[in-house]
Amino acid sequence: TLFKIAAIPGDGIGVDITEAAKQVLDKLAEVNGTFRFEYTTFDWSSKAYKARGWYMQDDWEAQLKTHDAIYFGAVGWPDVPDHISLWQMILPIRQVMNQYVNVRPTRILRGTTPPLAQLQKTPQDLDWIIIRENSEGEYAGQGGTTHGHTANAIATEVAIFTRVGIERITRFAFETAKSRPRKKLTMVTKSNAQRHGMVLWDKVFFEVAKEYDGVVEYDKMLVDAMTVRMVDHPESMDCIVATNLHADILSDLAAALAGSIGIAPSSNLDPTRSCPSMFEPIHGSAPDIAGKGIANPVGAFWSAAEMVRWLGKGELDAVADQFMEAIENVTGKPDTRTRDMGGSANTMQVTEAVCREIENV
């Protein structure tokens, strides 16, 4: 099988880790022999934007749609205001490509030292899948500014929640929970202080939940209290479903608690498969270490593994599992970890080590 991948390295370390991911994916294909990847690389970056005034061509939708999946590095660079770079690229892709689910698995990879004392003893206590609503809510982009240049300036952010949007993400979350050994789902909102959209979220969630009574165990948390539970009782959770903003915050916290933001992956999925899904590490472009060749490529590899799983539609799960095994064999050894994981290896050394493991497992 040929998988056509739209590669968008983007900014900063996005470039380094996309290159690393391609190298490892090609090795995986070579060793496996039943599939291969063909990449179209899009120079949609902040540097290009500064030079020519745009991130993506007008026909970007059509261009992306000829691919089976999108591999995304990172976006954001100090000389372009973030709300411009994001609203001209990553957010339109997520929204227009119907990627209404964002899946963020978090666990403590072998060799990682998590910061919580409890987890240093029992790393298996943190094993979560955060399911993020990815198409509406606080990221709907609506709102505006009035009297902007005066002392009376007022600006709004309008979060939009629809029954359709809440129902589909809830259903996806329950199906994910159902497929896991522990079959638990925790839903997060802030429906005590936010009394319109969040209340609708709660209502639709509990309606859908009825269908899973006796099959999936579920509960509800307020987002503030959820951070406390993540710190104090990581073992009490399995799958987590939350709004676009809440899950954004909680998934960064989750990655930090799991030991490094450099390892966490993020899959932007169109479950209907009418558009290509997009795979990206959750870390950013990291201007401070960009171009130094020292970025941790593990988040990029884990994202690539999730891409393989998605592309395989169930047929490549074993390959994705082997890929993860190869990654953990590498993070498990002190001399093939990057600095953020307590080692001193650079991007290329980690990449080559993973390629060697792929040949061996």
Place this chain on the structure above:
Amino acid sequence: TLFKIAAIPGDGIGVDITEAAKQVLDKLAEVNGTFRFEYTTFDWSSKAYKARGWYMQDDWEAQLKTHDAIYFGAVGWPDVPDHISLWQMILPIRQVMNQYVNVRPTRILRGTTPPLAQLQKTPQDLDWIIIRENSEGEYAGQGGTTHGHTANAIATEVAIFTRVGIERITRFAFETAKSRPRKKLTMVTKSNAQRHGMVLWDKVFFEVAKEYDGVVEYDKMLVDAMTVRMVDHPESMDCIVATNLHADILSDLAAALAGSIGIAPSSNLDPTRSCPSMFEPIHGSAPDIAGKGIANPVGAFWSAAEMVRWLGKGELDAVADQFMEAIENVTGKPDTRTRDMGGSANTMQVTEAVCREIENV
């Protein structure tokens, strides 16, 4: 001096800890001899609401305004939807009483075991004041629902940010930072994904910041990345200013990282002193332990200490400091800590221990 306190115990453990706080405050007054407290207790609770259909009387504003400060326990009970209990009491009080600042100091009290391994070695590394915008933003209450009972239901949450609102909280935050030894301020938004109100926030913040160049050191974080920094580099922060929702989330996380949500205080301030300010622990009504007499009263005591500081307008700072010293002498001893702090003392035992310390320090 006579300080007239409006006491609102509210729900669940709010009742236990308000009683404990009054006992300790009276002891403080007795030992000191220069001031005393007079309490009006308001039965504004979910239980009362169920019985009579309302939380607060129509003339609640006038009733509260005859007091020098408000002491608040907790609100929220399973048989009343949270958005009703909150929007009929705590949120109107904060907003109508002009309490546009919410101050949430967090540090690791003596005797606390914080969950992060790093902080177990150097507890002094976590010493933050979170300054929360308390009057607008995501808690403005605006928004609504359309087609609510149909498959096309859509609901919005409208966050409102005004230049006036942003400017006054920013200024308060800079003044607070300026008064602290380290003189650092970290500002948090999500202005990359939220491109209207949050962008105004950034703009106004940096305008005000110019006045503090060379006096206060400041930087900016995105709320998701901020959770990572709080876990990985607690020592890198001092004062933190954020929107109503972001600071709500970050302050719960802060309390968890400091070792217990049961110890953290929250001061809702009207810096113009035209209305009474309100003091409350950040924990909730804790239905699971309510009425058992085992709630941790330390957050309530710390809140009471902040109330004394505020009422004293600079004259009672030494008294408030002694009060905190008394509290920490108690948390410092294993047999006078509650369960959440690794001990087995009940609310009354901790309360009596603090009273004894107040007599001795």
